[in-house]
Amino acid sequence: MTDPEDRPPEFVEALAKGIAIIEAFDAATPEMTLSEVARKVGLSPAAARRSLITLSHLGYVAQTEKRFHLTPKVMTLGSGFYFGSGIDEILRPVVREIVGAFGDASSVGTLSGTDVVYVAHYSVQRARRAAAVIGASYPAYATSMGRVLLAGLDDAALDACLDAMTLDKLTSKTCTDRDHLRAAILAARGDGYATTVDQLDYGITALAVPIRDATGRTVAALNTSGYTGIVTPEALIEERLPQLTAAASQIGHDLTRYPVLKSILAT
DSSP states (O other), X not given: OOOGGXXXXXXXXXXXXXXXXXXXXXXXXXXXXXXXXXXXXXXXHHHHHHHHHHHHHHTSEEEETTEEEEOGGGGHHHHHHHHHHTIIIIIHHHHHHHHHHHOSEEEEEEEXXXXXXXXXXXXXXXXXXXXXXXXXXXXXXXXXXXXXXXXXXXXXXXXXXXXXXXXXXXXXXXXXXXXXXXXXXXXXXXXXXXXXXXXXXXXXXXXXEEEEOTTSOEEEEEEEEEEBTTBOHHHHHHHHHHHHHHHHHHHHHHGGGOHHHHHHHHO
16 A cells, blocks of 8 residues: 555545455465455455455455355456547557557556566467466566656656566566666667567566657557567567557657556556
8 A cells, every 4th residue: 555654535445445355366375264355455454355245245355164265256447448448449459450450469568666567468378477468467678668758758757667667577687776777777778679588577578658648748658578589589579669659659659649547657
């Protein structure tokens, strides 16, 4: 949850606790006991119990013996955003077209704090690796889209974001040196694209470009990725960069027709 010192007077603590509990369930912890939920969210068992009872009464959480899990009703919380924002009309056709041209996978992501959140994705890949599904969130420093998005920040915002990051060694190749990471981000700013190899997970080589609004501000990123060993960064740049850049430009132009999506990405 947010720092208490940054919260406005109108901040509703109980609502924040409920949302934090929903967010605590993920692929690694799809079901948890009361004590596990409390520990993961940083609440007292009593506070976690009250929130879980409320969420259960509303239909968002269910309990099997002593373990809690989310219900399908949780998906309704995001459906209004998905269908009302224009993602299906603007973004999904683009990533499908990129995959149709090159195979592999393509995604659109936006920056949320120090993470990149995937808002559109299409893939023909079947390998067991980090899942780039809609709604997935990964550390920005370890993804090509994240580095492009960080490159779109001004220097002060970039430094603040880098200072706030915990740079975990996700693979043996993950860059966890802040100076080297900053240099790679600045290179992406100058080049207009970023590439990564096995930074987030083994087997992922990716290329990303910025999606800019009418003012030139980077509001999202578009990527294409393939299997490390089958594709190289150099091959992605040579074979896919022109179409990827053109597609990102088209998305930026189309945002003017979808003000809701434009506002969401710009935020």
